Amino acid sequence: MQTKSVRFAFLKDGIYYFTRRVPSDLRTHYGTDRISFSLRTKSAREAEARGLVHAIKLDEFWFKLRMNGGQVPGSHRLLDDEERTRKPSPTVLEAKDLYLRLKGVGRPKTFHMGADRAVEYLVAASGNKALLAYTKSDATAFRDALYARKLSTSSVERVMTTIKAIVAFVMSESGITAPNPFAGVYLNRQEKAEDRKPIPLPVIRVVQAKCREIDDDLRWLIALISDTGLRLSEAVGLAVSDVQLNSSIPHLVVQPHAWRSLKTTASERLVPLTGEALWAAERIIEANSSGWAFPRYNRSERTNANSASAALNKWLGSYVPEKCVVHSFRHSLRDRLRAVECPSDVVDAIGGWTTIGEGQGYGQGYPLAVKLKWLQMI
Structure with a gap:
């Protein structure tokens, strides 16, 4: 019992x-x-x-x-595979539009262009699928397709990060709790990025002499960049009013415009004009009758820096070493300033590079006279 x-x-x-x-x-x-x-x-x-x-x-x-394997908290709200397949989700093109509409407010054009380009690559590789239809195999195949386009690992990572952000954001906005298939995709980060070569100083002098000899707007653009280290888009998008020759220290005002944004907040700066850059600025003012320093590349709503890059690199190819391009002048300027032992934060201030450190955001920055002193030394 x-x-x-x-x-x-x-x-x-x-x-x-x-x-x-x-x-x-x-x-x-x-x-x-x-x-x-x-x-x-x-x-x-x-x-x-x-x-x-x-x-x-x-x-x-x-x-x-x-x-x-039994009852877990909230298990009654889980969707089975059939229910997930039936649950509607936006396509990646619809997701991109929503992402840009909500996250793209006030962001530069490059933000929108990056999202457009990344989604264009994904659609070309895997089609315009609903977000829930993409799988991890789609993500790895997309990665391989990007490498097949001869993109560097850093470029592949940038594209994959953009897609991952779009998918994560729109899934969250749509109340979709499925895993993000583009998260955790392996990239070979051990691959060394190809170095951009600076142009040797003797070659710069030869190119600058040729610019004076030909004396047209394309050569003024090269001369301007060669002794200021401006990014090509910064120089091409200058307004005539940005060229300040009547100041006690002739200089350029690098600032955002409706037709050309800047890469970072540190890019907004004043750059003294010396050497061949001063000559080029004088020629621009003498010959210009429009509001732009380089009107041929500003005939639409946006500065066409890509067209300028193609034209300049084609001409430079006959004078500079292999793998050197117009952007190499910017690398060369940093080396030239290093050679005269210019402090790195002054170099950053001249070139518009971001200086690391909390204190760098305080004060007005280096005055023109300090920047001029170091530029005159090179």
Whole structure:
């Protein structure tokens, strides 16, 4: 007969046996609805202690069963595969439009162009699918397709990061809890990026002499960049009013315009005009009758720096070493300033590079006279 005084036990032929009913939600894990076995004792006190130990162990085991394969918190709200397939989700093109509409407010054109380009690459590789239709294999195939385009690892990483951000943002906005297939895709970050070569100073002098000899707007542009280190887009997008020749220190005002934004906030700066850059600025003012320093590349709403790059690099190819391009003048300027031991934060101020450090955001920065001193030394 079943004992009333000992928990989790009953007495049979003078021996106590453990007994516990299997919970109904875990019944599929067992071949019976009740667990029972001998506690190997005739003592009620020992049977009580041993039964309690077994009951506690069972409760812990059943809890793990429920967490791993049984009932988990919120499991009734999970979608099965069929429900997920039926649940509508935006296509990647729709996702991009939503992403730019919400996240692109006040962002530069490059932000929009980067999203457009990344999604264009994805659609070309895997098609314009609904977000839930993309798989991890689609993501890795997309990565391989980017490498097949001869993009560097840094460029592949930039594109993949953009796609991952678009998908994550729109999934969150749409209430979709599925994993992001573009997260955690392996990239070979050990691959060394190809160095951009600076142009040797003797070659710069030869190019500058040729610029004076030909004396047209393309050569003025090269001469201007060669002794200021401006980015090509910064120089091409200058307004005539940005060229300040009547100042006590002739200089350029590098600032954002409606037709040309700047890369970073540090890009906004004043750059003294010396050497061939001063000559080029004087020629620009003498010959210009429009509001732009280089009107041929500003005939639409946006500065066409790509067209300028193609024209300048084609001409430079006959004078500069292999792998050197118009952007190499910017690398050369940094080396030239290093050669005269110019402080790195002054170099950054001249070239519009971001200087690391909390204190760099305080004050007005270096005055023109300090920048001029170092530029005159090179």
